[in-house]
Amino acid sequence: MGQITLALAKGRTAKDSIKLLEKAGFHFPDFHEKSRKLVFYSEDEKIKMIYVKAVDVTTYVEQGAADVGIVGKDNILEAEADVYELLDLKIGLCKFSIASLNKTEIEKGTAVKVASKYPNVTRNYFKKIGVPVEIIKLNGSVELAPIIGLADYILDIVETGNTIRENGLTIITDVDEISTRLIVNKASFATKTKEIRHLIERLKNVLE
Amino acid sequence: MYVYHNTENDSILNIKHIYAREQLIQKLKHRFSTYGYREISTSVFEKYKLYATMNGTVNQQEMIKTIDNTGEVLVLRPDVTIPLTKQLAQKQPKLHKDLRYFYILDVYRQKNSTKDYEQFMQAGVEYFGNGSYEADGEIIALAAHVLKELNVGNFTIELGHAGFFKQLISEIRIRKEDFAELRRFIQGKNIPELERLLERLALPEQTKKIINNLPLLYGKLDDVIAKTKELPLSEALHDKLDDISAIYDVLKSYDVAEHIVIDLSLINHMDYYSDIIFQGFIERIGKTVLMGGRYDTLSHHFGAEFPAIGFAFDMDLLLAGCSLQKDFVIPPIDIVIFYDKKEEKRAISLAQQLRERAYHVLTYVKTDETGHIPDATAVVTVSDGSLSYRDSTREATVQTEDELIQRIENIWEEA
Numbered sequence: 057m058g059q060i061t062l063a064l065a066k067g068r069t070a071k072d073s074i075k076l077l078e079k080a081g082f083h084f085p086d087f088h089e090k091s092r093k094l095v096f097y098s099e100d101e102k103i104k105m106i107y108v109k110a111v112d113v114t115t116y117v118e119q120g121a122a123d124v125g126i127v128g129k130d131n132i133l134e135a136e137a138d139v140y141e142l143l144d145l146k147i148g149l150c151k152f153s154i155a156s157l158n159k160t161e162i163e164k165g166t167a168v169k170v171a172s173k174y175p176n177v178t179r180n181y182f183k184k185i186g187v188p189v190e191i192i193k194l195n196g197s198v199e200l201a202p203i204i205g206l207a208d209y210i211l212d213i214v215e216t217g218n219t220i221r222e223n224g225l226t227i228i229t230d231v232d233e234i235s236t237r238l239i240v241n242k243a244s245f246a247t248k249t250k251e252i253r254h255l256i257e258r259l260k261n262v263l264e
Numbered sequence: 265m266y267v268y269h270n271t272e273n274d275s276i277l278n279i280k281h282i283y284a285r286e287q288l289i290q291k292l293k294h295r296f297s298t299y300g301y302r303e304i305s306t307s308v309f310e311k312y313k314l315y316a317t318m319n320g321t322v323n324q325q326e327m328i329k330t331i332d333n334t335g336e337v338l339v340l341r342p343d344v345t346i347p348l349t350k351q352l353a354q355k356q357p358k359l360h361k362d363l364r365y366f367y368i369l370d371v372y373r374q375k376n377s378t379k380d381y382e383q384f385m386q387a388g389v390e391y392f393g394n395g396s397y398e399a400d401g402e403i404i405a406l407a408a409h410v411l412k413e414l415n416v417g418n419f420t421i422e423l424g425h426a427g428f429f430k431q432l433i434s435e436i437r438i439r440k441e442d443f444a445e446l447r448r449f450i451q452g453k454n455i456p457e458l459e460r461l462l463e464r465l466a467l468p469e470q471t472k473k474i475i476n477n478l479p480l481l482y483g484k485l486d487d488v489i490a491k492t493k494e495l496p497l498s499e500a501l502h503d504k505l506d507d508i509s510a511i512y513d514v515l516k517s518y519d520v521a522e523h524i525v526i527d528l529s530l531i532n533h534m535d536y537y538s539d540i541i542f543q544g545f546i547e548r549i550g551k552t553v554l555m556g557g558r559y560d561t562l563s564h565h566f567g568a569e570f571p572a573i574g575f576a577f578d579m580d581l582l583l584a585g586c587s588l589q590k591d592f593v594i595p596p597i598d599i600v601i602f603y604d605k606k607e608e609k610r611a612i613s614l615a616q617q618l619r620e621r622a623y624h625v626l627t628y629v630k631t632d633e634t635g636h637i638p639d640a641t642a643v644v645t646v647s648d649g650s651l652s653y654r655d656s657t658r659e660a661t662v663q664t665e666d667e668l669i670q671r672i673e674n675i676w677e678e679a
Contacts, residue, residue: 120550142479144456237456242552243545245453246420246525249483 060244060251062103063122065110065131069148069236073126076145077103080258102251114139114239123244124252129234130213134174140245143238143256146263150215152177152231157202159226162187162209171201172211181211181231199223281583284592285385288414288583289368292387295410296366299402301389304365306347312337314350318565320535321346326373328381340372344388345536345559345574352392353568359393366390368579388556388576395560395571397507400540401514403573407544407554408520410577416585418547421523422482423511424530426537426557428504435498436471446475451531453479470496481528485512488526511540536562542575546585553581596641598623599672602630603646611646614665618672642675644668 064073070089077084083099087107096105106122113127114135125139128148132141152174154162162168167188172178175191182189192207199219201207213234214220220227238259245252293303312329315322327339341347344367352363366389373382389406391399404421411419429450433443442465449458458479462472474495481488485508492505508526515521532541532555541557556575563570586592599618603611608629615625628637630647642655651668652661655675662668 118550120548138452140453140479141457142453142455235456240453241550243550246422246545247418247547249420249525 057102057251057254058248059102059104060123060248060255061121062105062255063113063116063125063127064105064107065113065125065127065236066107067110069126069128070107072147073145073236076147076259076262079262080255082255082258103255111135117239117241120241120243123241123248124255125239126236127239128213128236129232130174130177132237132239133180133232134176136176137239138242140240140242141237142240143259143263145236145238145259148234148236150213150234152181152211152234153214153217153220153227154181154209154211154229154231155199155202155214155220155225155227156209157225159228160208161228168209169207170209170211171198171207173198174211177231178211199225280594283594285579285583287592288579288586289387291414292368292410292577293366295413296389296406299364299389299406301364301366301391304348304367305369306341306344306351306367308341308370309338310341310347312339314346315339315342318346318536320533322373326375328372328374341369342371342373344369344371344386344576345390346562348390349392349559349562349572350566352570353563353566357568359570362391362393364389364391385579386576387579387582388574390572390574392572393570394573395558397510397514399571400511400558400573401518403556403575404511404524404542405515405518405520407542407556407575407577408515408518408523411523411544411546411554412520414582414586415589416546416582419523419544420525421542421544421554422525422527422530423508423540423542424527425504425508425539426532426541427507427539428501428528429531431498431500431504432471432474435500436467438465438467447531450475450478450529453529455479474501478529481526483525485509485524485526488528492528507540532557534559538562540573546582549581549585551578551581553578553585595624597626597638598640598676599642599644600626600628600637600640601644601646602628604648605629607646607649610665614644614646614651614668617665617669621669621673623672623676642672 064070074084074087082103084096084105085099086093087096094107096107106116108116110127110131113125114132114137116122117125117139118137126145130152164187167190169190169192170178171192171194173194175193178189178191192201194201198210198212201210202225203223211231214227217227238256240252315324315327322342327342330338332338368385368387370383370385375382389403391403408421438446445461449461459476462476474497477495481491489505512521512524515524530541530543536559537557538560539558543552544554546553554575554577558573560571562572601611601615611627615627618625626638626640630645642653645652650661650663651665653659653668653671660671662671
């Protein structure tokens with residue numbers, strides 16, 4: 057069997073993802089979260105792992121630079137990437153939620169201003185509920201936007217809700233459930249079917 | 265290939281790319297011709313109306329539009345199959361003889377949410393008038409034949425059936441929004457979300473079981489058939505499987521079955537596909553290099569009735585898959601001839617003789633300023649009444665043109 061390239065998202069879920077891979081029998085002896093290396097090989101050399109920014113994982117996989125990727129559903133939804141999403145790894149659980157100051161609810165027919173790191177997710181959600189939306193794209197500290205009057209609402213990923221509460225905001229609705237997924241390049245699935253199915257089977261076994 | 269908004273098309277001067285693409289075009293034209301396919305072309309400008317009335321084909325936002333001086337909205341060729349079918353249907357509502365066509369043409373799109381115009385070349389074939397399994401087999405085998413002889417390495421053609429999913433849906437009641445999600449999740453083999461959606465939908469348990477298994481009804485024909493045996497398929501669904509098996513048998517005769525895998529969750533974004541559909545992938549290239557299928561109902565849109573099947577290669581992706589090969593590398597200039605001005609007639613006549621023999625030749629008056637002269641494999645000098653030849657390993661002086669040409673031919677033959 058040949059080697060497959062796996063793109064692993066840095067950050068929030070990296071540690072748990074590695075743990076899961078170890079459990080499934082893929083060991084990365086050189087790997088360390090703080091390492092500056094970007095490429096790691098599993099002991100049996102079956103997996104070449106590239107360690108990249110979470111928002112870039114879908115790009116690597118969609119373009120075929122990586123055969124498979126491990127990344128949060130939040131990034132997959134935002135990227136709208138044309139990839140297969142074969143497995144829920146059930147780690148990194150959180151939600152996409154909408155929060156506002158003073159529990160202001162969304163009214164149908166009234167345009168809203170929403171700040172988010174996820175403009176595509178935001179657009180799709182408001183399209184679905186039929187509310188006109190103006191999106192303010194921010195790259196961090198989204199909670200600040202309603203406080204200083206930049207936006208009426210925020211749409212962000214929420215784990216415990218602490219950051220939201222500490223900044224005086226209230227969650228008014230949940231949009232979607234998020235967890236870490238295994239994604240696969242369509243061409244790789246066709247040309248490296250055996251290797252990829254093997255990886256999936258082994259991950260599946262430790263998930264149950 | 266992207267053509268950026270504010271800059272010139274940067275492929276204009278990319279001679280390596282253009283040379284390689286031309287080689288590929290010639291190879292494809294040759295292979296398509298040997299199967300009896302004849303080249304056609306469609307207009308770059310088409311009426312927007314043609315596409316505006318056809319849902320589920322080319323995304324209307326992606327088309328590049330322009331307005332003529334009568335106010336008619338036109339689009340730059342977004343597709344080839346549709347205008348071709350339309351023209352054929354208007355000419356002859358019923359075909360008396362089968363028609364086999366091929367094309368190598370640019371299509372134009374502007375992807376959603378980007379400002380980049382995209383111009384990409386498609387090489388496709390269309391086979392009208394024959395609805396048999398043998399016609400299906402011929403088309404798919406032709407695609408495989410091309411990929412095989414281009415030496416692109418490991419390649420796979422996924423074979424599915426547009427009618428399978430359509431039939432499955434026709435057997436149940438489902439809301440439009442749910443249908444769109446269902447389709448998207450199956451297409452993306454999004455197993456986690458598919459399971460979640462099915463939990464929510466009120467569908468018969470039997471249907472749920474089939475849909476849940478769809479994404480992994482993938483692999484060699486025998487394995488997929490074995491897996492479907494455990495599923496409660498209706499007779500109509502079994503018929504679709506029989507179609508696939510029958511075509512697979514034809515592909516065995518063409519000796520290409522080893523490259524075929526079955527994917528029952530294959531759904532094409534083009535709604536006009538009615539039966540067999542397929543897509544091809546090659547190693548190292550992350551995207552679909554070829555797409556095709558049978559579209560027997562498309563002619564009905566234009567008041568005609570004839571079966572049809574076809575496919576198209578994405579030329580940029582295909583080229584990326586074979587650009588490293590020797591055949592696709594631009595050859596060097598063979599010979600530079602330097603001459604004394606008074607020997608000009610002799611030198612140029614020599615150059616013409618060599619060009620007649622297909623050598624790539626440059627000529628220059630002998631000078632000390634050689635910095636601007638392109639590199640060549642060999643240098644010939646016509647000076648003081650004699651002819652001399654020089655390349656990286658040998659040097660010689662000869663008396664006559666015939667002698668020189670003979671020598672050059674021997675050296676090139678060795679190399």
